[in-house]
Amino acid sequence: MMRIILLGPPGAGKGTQAQFISKEYDIPQISTGDMLRAAIKEGSELGQQAQGIMNAGGLVSDDLIINLVKERITKPDCANGCIFDGFPRTIPQAQALAEADVAINHVIEISVPDDEIVKRLSGRRQHAGSGRVYHIDHNPPKQEGIDDVTGEALIQREDDKESTIRERLATYHQQTSTLVGFYQDQAKQGANANSAPDYDKFDGTQAIDTVKQQILTALKG
């Protein structure tokens, strides 16, 4: 069983690295952001509730997200573990995981300064169907604007406008960065008990491949 949490601000590279880890360990990436965007595309009630909040850079309610994740992890593809990408994002979400006895093996923090993120996200392109992520300079698709795997057109996310990115960063610093201390404390307390997650922090301003190698090495350790 390998359950991993990827923690870090919007645009730090969580989705990018989740794809590498998913391939290496054959466990699914659970991106609450991708799940919400799929719900918006379907026009479901959840999507309608989430759309305005996401476009304003805020957080969708804990109850909605916790139910979404609890249901997702019962699926057969999570039998050997999963990668939580963008979840938990608040202390109540982290507590809900613990209360549901969902043990975490590893918490990986990816750190990138705010100004770098604003520059980076304006170059992001995504394949809507799979969540596959590209960057026009740092990780371009083989053919401009086209997904490497399906040949479908890539999109730019609605919330990747500079004003919304700044709101998302403010939300991260106000509500999510507190999870850094939460999981570091757990790792310290459980260091001798074998029950707490390992905690590692990586400099997300390095090249994508460098971050990948460092994370995969840490996971093997």
Ligand code: AP5
């Ligand atoms: P979500 O989709 O989770 O967005 P996010 O956390 O803001 O993260 P991003 O997907 O923007 O960034 P990332 O860290 O995955 O970076 P990426 O790998 O794409 O959430 C969206 C919204 O949904 C939230 O604002 C909220 O409203 C709602 N939501 C989601 N989960 C929620 C929850 N749990 N609770 C409540 N609300 C929730 O990389 C970014 C770009 O940089 C890419 O172009 C990539 O190619 C490039 N890149 C990556 N690494 C590098 C590198 N090392 N060097 C250069 N470029 C790089």
